[in-house]
Every structure is written in structure tokens, then in C-alpha cells.
Amino acid sequence: MTVSPLTRWLLRLAMAAGLAVIYVPLALVLVNSFNADRTFAWPPPRWTTGWWVRAWDSTGAREALWTSVKAGLGATAVALVLGTMVAFAVQRYRFFGREAVSLLVVLPIALPGIVTGIALDSAFRTVAEPLGVGKGLLSVVVGHATFCVVVVYNNVVARLRRLGGNLAEASADLGASPVQTFRYVTFPLLRSALFAGALLAFALSFDEVIVTTFTAGPGVRTLPLWIFENLFRPNQAPVINVVAAVLILASVIPIYLAQRVSAGSGGGRI
């Protein structure tokens, strides 16, 4: 692309500045996890690795992490199935209400989280609890899956749009049944889109705090809920910092995987 060298340099500067702004708070979190001062005085008066030791021993953090992983996996699985189904329906068929369906899928993530949260909460109280189904991990999964569907849906629709229907027709011409076509032709082509969608859905669910506040049962503490509870407690704040630092460092891996898998088709679609 013919961009003048000056523009190139300006853009490079903009990119560098943007990345710097993005990473300075994260770097601060990392630095503060070694800050010996409990109130995170700046600059750090002393350095310590004691917080990391305490975080490693913290059972609350570990249980919360495990709960978050379980909820994330459940929500991602549900979202994968439902999102793919809707994507196929909207992309491959013409029917009355097609646009309404695609708008409906976007709605859970377009409406503010607090609205989704209190809607699901009052629905659980009014409908599910009289039936004996209390709030718990399942309600968290239900809440998360509802807005994770759109992430998978977007990725699959984008991929289906790019693929077109020719390959499936060619496969049928060669004698494959629809199931075989899906198994040998369509699914391998969709795999990377599904992976990118699943990764983003898991990230969304893992970090979700507002809807989770309203849909979590009494004993269920996902990691964001645990962090929120302990954020303002002076004793726990350093442990939170360490947990956050670990999350930041650990998150490079799934993003790197997603990039490798969807290389050439751009980053995953939110």
C-alpha cells in the first residue's frame, strides 16, 4: 500500500503509544506483585516474593480458579453447539425471520450485562426455584452460554460465508451422504473458526463478573467473583495482584494458539 513514509512513521508511533498505554497498567500489576508494601505505595519501598508464596498456598484462589474453568468449559461447550447450529441455519437457509434471529443472537452481548444479570436472576427466582432447581454452577453456565453463543456464531458465519456451498455440493456429487459431507468436508474447514470462537467464548466466560454476580448460587465462587470479594480487603489485595499477574502471563498461550490456528483468516471475531 502506498503510504508516505511520514504517515508510516506516524502510524508506527500511534501503534507503539497504544501498546504502551495498554501494557503499562498490566506491567504495574506485575511490578506490584513484588511490592512489599501492602498498600502498594509507589515507588515500591521494598521488594518481596512472599506474596507469590501466599498466593500459591491460597485455597480460595485455587477453588475459584477451578470453578471458573468448569463454568468456562461448560459455557463454551454449549455455545459451540448452539452457535454452530444457528450459524448454519442463518447462513445456509432463507427463511422468514432470518434477520430477527441474527439480531436475537447478538442481543445478549449487546444489552448491558446488568440487564442480562437481573433478568436471568429474576427468571431463576420466579421459574426455576419453585421447581426445585436452585442457583448454582448450572445457572452460571446458563448465563455465560447465553452471551457466548454470539462469539461462536460470528466466527462460524464468517467462515461459512467464505466457504460457500460449492464444496458441499461437490462432496454430494461424489456420493457422500450429508453426514459424511459434514464429517469429511465441512467440519475440517470449520475447525479453526470453531477453535477461535471457543477460545474467545472461554475468555469471555472466564473474565465475566457482572452476570455471574447475579446468577451464581451461594457456594459458587468463580475467579472474578473471588477477586471482587477480596479486592478491597487489605490482607488479600497482594494475593489478588499475584493471581492477576499469573493470569496475564498465562493468557499469552491461548491467544498465541488462536493466532496460529486462524492465521490467514485474521484474528477471531468477537
Next chain:
Amino acid sequence: MPPVPVPAPAGPGRARAPRPGRALSSWLYRHARVRLGLLLSAPLLWLVVAYLGALALLLVSSLWTVDTFTGDIVRHPSLDNFRAIAGTPVYRTVALRSVAVAAAVTVIDALIALPMAFYLAKVAAPRWRGWLVIAVLTPLWASYLVKAYAWRVMLANGGPLDDLFGGPGHGPGYGLTATVIVLSYLWLPYMILPIYAGLERLSDSLLEASADLGARAFRTWRSVVLPMIVPSVFAGSIFTFSLSLGDYITVQIVGGKTQLIGNLVYANIGAAGNLPLSAALATIPVLVMVVYLVAVRRLGALEQL
């Protein structure tokens, strides 16, 4: 390519009945509507019954009121809540303030994201592009609460931002400005990603053709690139707008005494126990977002998500 099983050829005088699975999938192939129905059944059941049903329930409960003596919900439909909201200046101010904050965050993020996304999509060497996209996306995984808290530490009296602006008390401190800054920071990746995806789809040949016709960089940008990525910008704005409109946690962390509509909704659910009023307050962001979605759909933003 894995081998595709071929049905055994029928022997002389012996017709081979298709296997049940094959028969079913062939039948489904001929009846497209049934296939469509099956595909849509589970998702629609989930979304329409569970989600829309819950939303409808919320809307209905906004018409109820709470008995001031017993605290029980009076299921007698009335517009009292809405009258209270429209009539109380506090609620009006808070609602307007929330919309203004969401709009400001959207504009700031769009301004920051456009050059970054353009650099990522068009200027960066392909070798680095993957890594740069990773660099931009990684913060999505860092906990939202922790990022807000990191900003709280940065904005604290005597903290790094104060040092940047020349001493304690000179920085923005906690308040509405801090809220806007932090919200813009939090949602930036959500704005960069759709714009980047949109720019990637913009073929280079268009830009080269524009240059061939004599346009300099800015003219190309203004006349060729911008009109084509407006839907992507609006797609990103759906996220920033809606995420800012309902946010009540960041305000609590860095907003000092600021109140946004999310705080009011949240405050009325807990100890105050006035779910109908919360529901009524919550219909404001819903209304704003639905209007925004419908307006933005005509611009084609929903396909750019």
C-alpha cells in the same frame, strides 16, 4: 483425504436396502424445512424461551411496585416506577450522564483504535502482524477487575499519574474523568478487533487504484478507507457503548462518588429490595441499546461483528 465409504454394489437379483442412518439423512436432505427446524430448535429454545422470556419477565416486573410497609412485591401493574424515574431529577441526570459517558468512551476508543487497526492491517510487515495482534488481544484475558484496580492504584493520590502531571493532586484523581479513561482502556481491544477485521477485508488493490488516480494518503483514507470501515467502527461501538452503559463496577473502583445508571440498578436490588424500580431503571439502557442496534443494523454493522 480420508476415504469416503462407497455402498457395496447390488448383486444380480438382490436389491440392497439402504442403512437406516443413510435413509434418514437422505430423507432430511430432501426436506429442507425439517432440517432448518432441527437446526433452529435448540438455540431458539434457549434464546427465546430462556433469555427473551427472562427479559419479558423483567419488563413486566418493572410495572409492579413494592409495598412500602411489608416490602413485598405488589403485582398490580402501574406506571408508578416510570413516573418516579421521569419525575426525579436525580434519575434523569444519572441516565443522561451514563449515555454521555458511553458515547465519550465510544468516540475515544474509535479514535485510538482506527490508527492502530490500520497499522495492523495495512502497514505492519506480515512477519510481525501475528505477534502484534497477539499483543493487542492479550489484555482481553487479563481480569477486568484487576485492570480497573491497576488504574485505581495509578490514579491514587501521589501515584504514578499524579507524578506524570506534576505532583500530588494534579492528576485526574477519582471521578467521572477517571471513569471515562478507565472504561476507554478496558474496551479498547473490543473496538480494535472489528475494525482490524474490516480493514483486512479491504483489498490492497483498491488502495493502489486510489493512489494511481492521484490521491495522497489522507485523501485515500478519507474517500476510500473510511466509508468502507464505517460498519466495522459501528460494530465495535456496539460493544463499547453497551459495556459502558451498564457498567457499575468500574465506577465503584475509580469513580469516587460518581453514580451511573448501573449503580442505581444495582443499589435497588440488594438491600433496598426494590426489584421493580431496578427493572424500570434497567429498561432505560435496554431501550437505548435496542434503538442503537436497530439504527446501526441499517449501516450493516451487524455483519461486521
